[in-house]
Amino acid sequence: MKIATVVGARPQFMKAAMVSKQLRQHETLIHTGQHYDAAMSDVFFSQLQLKKPDVQLHHRDDDLGSMIVGLEETFDQLKPDIVIVYGDTASTLAGSLAASKLQLPLAHVEAGLRSFNRRMPEEYNRVVSDHLATWCFCPTEQSAIQLTKENINGSIIVSGDLMVDACLHYKTVALKESTILEEHQLRAKPYYVATLHRAELIDDAKRLQTYLNHLQTLDYPVYLPLHPRTKKAIEQLNVDPYDILRFLPPLPYFDMLTLLSHSQAILTDSGGIQKEAYVLSVPCFTLREETEWHETVATRWNTLVKEKDLPLLPQLVKQRKRPTEHPSLFGEGDAATLIVETLKREFSRS
Template identity: 50%
Template sequence: MTRKILTVVGARPQFIKAAAVSRAIRETKVLSEVMVHTGQHFDANMSDVFFDELSIPKPQYQLDVSGGGHGDMTGRMLISIEPILVAEKPDWVIVYGDTNSTLAGSLAASKLHIPVAHVEAGLRSFNRRMPEEINRLVTDHLSGLHFCPTRTAVANLAAEGVVKGVHHVGDVMYDATLFAIERSEESSTILSDLGLRSKQYGLATVHRAENTDEPNQLRVIVEFLQECARVRPLVLPLHPRTRQAASSMRLSLNGILVIDPIGYFDMAKLLHHAAEIYTDSGGLQKEAYFHRVHCTTLRDETEWTETITHGWNRLWKGPERLNRVDIDEYGEGNAAHKIVKLLDASM
């Protein structure tokens, strides 16, 4: 008998992770998937393009919940997700990462006594001023299955008393990156379109509220990126939130090659050929490592501590390690199949 998994996604990194797991689900004969897109990332360049490129089935439910404060957004998601769960009656709900969509999906399911599986469980920045940290904590303590990308994540959960249903499976982003590298080399023309040469430019992204919603912080980051752009060209795919914040501040981005948000394969190509990455994105810190490109994280802490200790990443105000060592915790690119096998065994 076919068992049903309901997946809740809403933001770019979740589409990429879900694509890897969805491909593994479709390979089975006993699992079906219903996908719910909350609409948290509503820009077509940050949403629709990923479903098209990654061959993810179109979501059966599109909620169009975006904008507003954290409570407002999460509340509207809860209101919208609950009747879907009642109607679909899934065996499991999968949530990814640490967004408001993650929190809403896990809360809605747990209140209806539907078990929750959390992909990227156990990550901690230990900074509760970050809304993402609160989302991670709550989701992990509501989940019945915890799919951890690293052994550090397993230890973090154990320190909080969470030991049941915890599995170190590796990182689904590594699965996705291996898939993307070959495809992007074949299909993307982004380097020639922008007049860039391999390993002779930097790539930056800025989107976290802790950076965009604090005018002084955003100004300092932009000035830092402008300094970096004096060394080599610097490409900045501009997140809608960052564009709005810079515009309201009348903050000049002169000296930086600003472009609109781009698709996954174009981003993979830019990552693969960059000389340096500058980002406040947790996911992009790892992707930089997967492409073996050094990263500078535009934050004061990171949940991906192994990228720091192994020399592939540094906090922008911190020291840099000169020796770079491979990270074996992320697995061999088969995390999605491990996740689906464990889900199947739990039903």
């Protein structure tokens, strides 16, 4: 069995690391180059013990066409039996389209999520990938139900979520090895963590300014690791320094996991960090009009804060409470094993 795994962005490195541990002799790892910053890419490979890419491409996420062509050429040379893609990024869509064109069996991990907002690139990336996939590995029962409603052709498997695998596997070593709390003198101080990176926010200077201004109104310092695009956009605002907001460079996984774990609350427009917040039992406030992780909102660990509700943000955050119930929404940390066993079984039948 020959497997080609396509990765290109931070969340995919974490997910692929858990599966790749069990596929080393079968797998060719292909990095599209989507996250080109060393802090967004290289350090994750070393910390997660993810093998270095067997194939390194150099395609940014704003050049989907060349990414598809590059992956087609790579698949044509490798002739894999199965292609694996993760999540909802440009790399995922490119891998799915290239595999489909070459009629290669496709496994989409983290299938079935829907924000129902087609203006988001992530939404059509995952919708297209789901409908092209041979196997759809769903993180939750609800995501599997959604695919059934859409009458997709591929097999639907509820696998649980690989981010749970990663958090459970790496949390102890992260808390032991990371020094970020000491570096910022945070061991005994309350603080929040925020992330902003989505194009619809970052590319609109006025909206970005609005969100930063509202984060500035919170009662504790807000540590904001900056995606390179976010950093550039903030620099172009040419605003006075913020005293509550503490901008950080992109963080290695262990530092980010530690920073999130000790925070009072997390404010984010990221899909993956909503999930990490839930796994770490930290209250989350999602700064978007919608979310694909509906279950976290239903359990009240996640609060959706739409743009019109931003003036209420200080009150919402200050009144936060940790719910007493914390159901297992995303599996028990064995998603990688289920995915690998399923692919091996399916391949043996072919």
